[in-house]
Amino acid sequence: MAMKVVINDSKTGKSYQRELADDKAGSVYGMRIGQEFELSILDLAGYSGVITGGSYMTGTPMSSGIDGMGLKKALFGKGLGNKTHTRLRKSLSGNTISQSTSQVNIKITKYGDRPLDELFSSNTANG
Numbered sequence: 001m002a003m004k005v006v007i008n009d010s011k012t013g014k015s016y017q018r019e020l021a022d023d024k025a026g027s028v029y030g031m032r033i034g035q036e037f038e039l040s041i042l043d044l045a046g047y048s049g050v051i052t053g054g055s056y057m058t059g060t061p062m063s064s065g066i067d068g069m070g071l072k073k074a075l076f077g078k079g080l081g082n083k084t085h086t087r088l089r090k091s092l093s094g095n096t097i098s099q100s101t102s103q104v105n106i107k108i109t110k111y112g113d114r115p116l117d118e119l120f121s122s123n124t125a126n127g
Contacts, residue, residue, distance in 0.1 A: 002019045002020060002021055002022060002025070003019070003020040003025045003028075003101060003102060003103070003104060004017060004018075004019060004020075004102060004103045004104075005017065005018050005019070005020050005042060005103070005104050005106060006103060006104070006105050006106070007039070007042070007044075007049065007106045007107075007108060007116075008052070008105065008106065008107045008108065009108055009116055010107060010108065011108075011111075012116075014116070014117075016116060016120045018042050018043075018120075020041070020042065020104075024041050025099075027041050028041070028097050028104065029097055029098060029099065030096060030097065030098075031051060031096070031097050032051065032095050032096050032097070033051050033052065033053060033054075033062060033064040033095040034050065034051065034064060034095075035050065035051050036048055036049065036050045036051075036109060037049065037051075039106070039108075043119070044112060044116075044119060045112055045113075045114075046110075046111070046112025046113055046114075047108060047110060047111060047112045048108070048109050048110035049106040049107060049108050049109055049110075050106065050107050050109050051097070051104060051105070051106055052105045052106065052107050053104075053105045054093075054097065054101050054102075054103050054104040054105055055093070055101070055102050055103040056070075056071060056093035056100055056101060056102065057100045057101070057102045058071070059102075060091050060092060060093050061092060061093065062092070062093045062094065062095060062101070063092040063093065063094070063095060064095050065095070066092055066093070066094045066095055067094060067095060067096070068094040068095075068096055069093075069094050069096045069097075069098035069100070070093065070094055070098065070100065071091050071092070071093055071094075072091070072092060072093075072094060073089050073090070073091055074089065074090055074091075074092055075087055075088070075089050076088050076089075076090055
């Protein structure tokens, strides 16, 4: 199962998608939300990005406040769509990327020489 990577360019407000093949996906396993790394594994030489989130294979969002991999049940009071102010238990994925992570969101922190529109010429989506 290939991992989807969504790259956000905060300068232009555009988002770009790229599939990360299984052989390259192993290099991001174990990384956490907030960790910065070189985007050369995505064929973006000179670019760096920080992991801002992602999704588990069931579509459950990753949470920076939950350590580890896999699904966890967390108890919440206010917030997270809770309008009744009662405590709710919600399933969230941990903050570490694993084989079960289906999507990773990345924000660019350092730009390379070539513009992103040129690198993603056939695979552009407006964010």
